[in-house]
Amino acid sequence: MTSNHELFQRAQPLMPGGVNSPVRAFNSVGGEPFFTQRAEGAYLWDVEGKRYIDYVGSWGPMIAGHNHPHVREAVERAVRDGLSFGTPCAAEVTMAETIQAMVPSMEMLRMVNSGTEATMSAIRLARGATGRGKIVKFEGCYHGHGDSFLVKAGSGALTFGVPTSPGVPKASADLTLTLPYNDPDAARALFAEQGADIAGLIIEPVAGNMNCVPPEAGYLEGLRELCTQHGAVLIFDEVMTGFRVAAGGAQAYYGVTPDLSTFGKVIGGGMPVGAYGGKRELMQQIAPTGPIYQAGTLSGNPVAMAAGLAMLELVREPGFHRALEDKGAMLVNGMQQLADKHGIAFSTHLVGGMFGLFFGPGPVTRFEQVTACDIDAFKRFFHGMLERGVYLAPSAFEAGFMSSAHSDADIEQTLAAADEAMAALHA
């Protein structure tokens, strides 16, 4: 039998860190990653046959559980007709109609192949449309690996201690202004000073790449007002929150409408997909109707569209998000009770299908509070859970994801594992 260790040994000389995306490498928690053989519902099985209850969900898309038959069968049907056409296809039109019906601010949209492409394209549009150069992002937010975004970035960039990456030209980094999340005064001050040069502001409406930090009441509304006042494009990066915190994403959950939105992952059902879109007068400036260029050989791929459409059908079922939030509440409330019992400083957040677990006192609303949490306790907890067959994201700076496939029994088993893993923290 192939072992995880053997595969990792083979992988390391071939791929940087032995992986195709840094967050998979376990560097920040120590140890070696497992290699997944198969996934179904709430579970992953590694090549050694060990089963894990999975709260990563392929970093987002598996909101209805792994290998859902409705999605798999849609893909199987689609592949019979071909894998890529390079011409328009009907499924793209249905996809655009479906997204627009779920997220009405998407008056026009363009499909791409990843979240990174969606955000890079959205800021090019903001710059092209306003004729301005600067963009604003938030410390600890992650928008993929485009040059403009690897400045005080969250997720793996933060996990590996390179929030501002070498290789990003200074000229590019200088055009990215960063703000502290949940600090309305700082945003007002920045716009008062540089508002006339700001093309757009991009934000994760619920921050999910510095653990999970929701916006404070009125915060998104304030940013909406500032952007309107100063003629800057407000971009909600809903790659994580889209179709997860509510069918209409965070913009529906909080009732704040951006000018542009970016989506990814979930609308591919596990295939490589992203999308950006929003106001018609902005989107009409994209080629071929307008001069701002953006393209993609595989964009709107028929197999990916079939998977995504099947996924969105599942997510649109009445009560889907309510059920996700109920499951999430069972998990985070259970974790909090256990932490209290074991005398561990601990707090949680929950928004729809995404949650945060913090080894520190709450409520955590600021980036500094996230980084002040006990990262070492998290590492030990992570491994305690992994040993007991529960897979959390291998970093203290990632949100957790609940899926509709997690049963009460799965959550109870997770809590039983957490009880032991927390007890062991004292050892």
Ligand SMILES: Cc1ncc(COP(=O)(O)O)c(C=O)c1O
């Ligand atoms: C909020 C957000 N934006 C953008 C991205 C980038 O997406 P991708 O990894 O598909 O390029 C991610 C996730 O990785 C994300 O969480």
Ligand SMILES: NCC(=O)CCC(=O)O
């Ligand atoms: N929350 C961060 C991600 O989902 C990133 C996944 C990856 O880069 O592999």
